[in-house]
Amino acid sequence: MVWTVTVPDVFWKFSTSLLALVLLVTGVAGEVVWSQHAREREVDLTAGGWADRAEPPVSRSLDRTSAPLAGRTVVIDPGHQLGNHNYPRKINRLVPAGGFKKPCNTTGTATRGGYPEATMAWRVSRLLRARLTDLGARVVLTRTSNRQDRWGPCVDERGRAGNKIPADLKISLHGDGNTASGARGFHVIAPTDRARWTHDIYKSSRRLALRERAALRAAGVPVANYIAGGDGLDFRSDLGTLNLSDVPTVMVELGNMRNPRDAHRMTTRKGRATYAKALTRGVRAFLG
Template identity: 45%
Template structure:
């Protein structure tokens, strides 16, 4: 939003009306007429000086009121244009439309926060779920890895929309968008993969990357593959797991706080409803995900929508909506890191 122009105040200066010193008078002696003329001259000088002062003050007041605002009054977000919608894109609705229009929300809006680089010195891990190359490396991703309380596949191929838009493409695009917002706010952003690996990484390595980076917070981005009748998004938080390599005792509480902020921020930014098929009010807790079990830093997953549902799929394939999704994720992380 462009700042409003300052209101200009105009004054109507009122001048005192003085009696005319040269009006007709009874005749007086010469000495008296000289005295009167002298007094009249002094009066005229006084009136002229007062009028000049009033005009000067009036001009000063008007100039002060019309002075432009300093450039410091503009936030970074004022200078950014929203990304143009792709042909056939979905117009945001509900809470998402309000967020896009700059309406107040639970988290900062715009691709850069008004507070500037308030995340300087903080490290964030963004985990783009799956990999577009996983389908060509099925034997590699099928190997079992230890997640503490069980063993699971290294990774999976992920899901896709009915039209073939893959979860791996979706997650990497959203992560790239969120990374830019967070970098603009001063954060160091670490990715588990940047489309630069043939497959993977495995779920245990994804957790290890965040641990080794000593991330202050981590979010794993996904799209769900539930039955087509199901819709909505949900956030998955770690349950308390103490078994083998896993010990989530220290991260359960902060991860829960991050999860609630992410749920609220994502809904505010996108307008996406809570999942109607899993969890409660957009939140779920699990102890069977290696990326959470093995994490030593506060971490949550977000299933941004059900890619098998036609309505969710239409939104998730829209670049404008994906920008809103990234905004919700970045805003939630910003809220978490600036209040923890």
């Protein structure tokens, strides 16, 4: 004998609605958990590697003419490019670097865990751009992506960035790869006095270096313990990014990526925010 059970329409509709609600809630929860997991890992799963999808928020008020940095232009140079290692012939070709030639670019370094310098510089640069934009500045980046299928730009293009605008200053952001035991900390590199190349900007660049050093120190970032002098300043004549600039410029090695403590700061949102806040204070101090 077969028993037939008739389920009332009302009960059936209620059951299916409840099931749909449960599936919806669990689905949303899964999306939230997965999205949070992806954010914590900070990996762009659609592009592979350490590329980025989203820009940090930039608040844009209707009237920013009275903002502290209104009318100012800042160039930010995020060191290297994530895909440089995929284009060895392109990045190894020689380009002008200020009276001599150097390779177009390099691959950059990485933490011991594989977090690339290019990605660290890119993420700090975007945070810095957001802060400066909020203060009224016009901000120009020397590269606008962080992708495995891109390379460059070369050091000569980076060096000349901002010359024709003209910008008020330029900051190039990097991470060091020193393998000496215990080597850690930031240092700021400024150009030396070179006739025909940096004579017109070396003094103002030194002032910018001093402002950025003071701001990073005040933020609790340790000064490099492996650079001669031990004061967090370095002056070099061999960098095309500095030699070809006609505006005050510095290169900031934010830390040693091979050092665990520096690497922790560079690979966390809180650490990168610390860098961006300090660099912003340095820019404001320099521009008065």
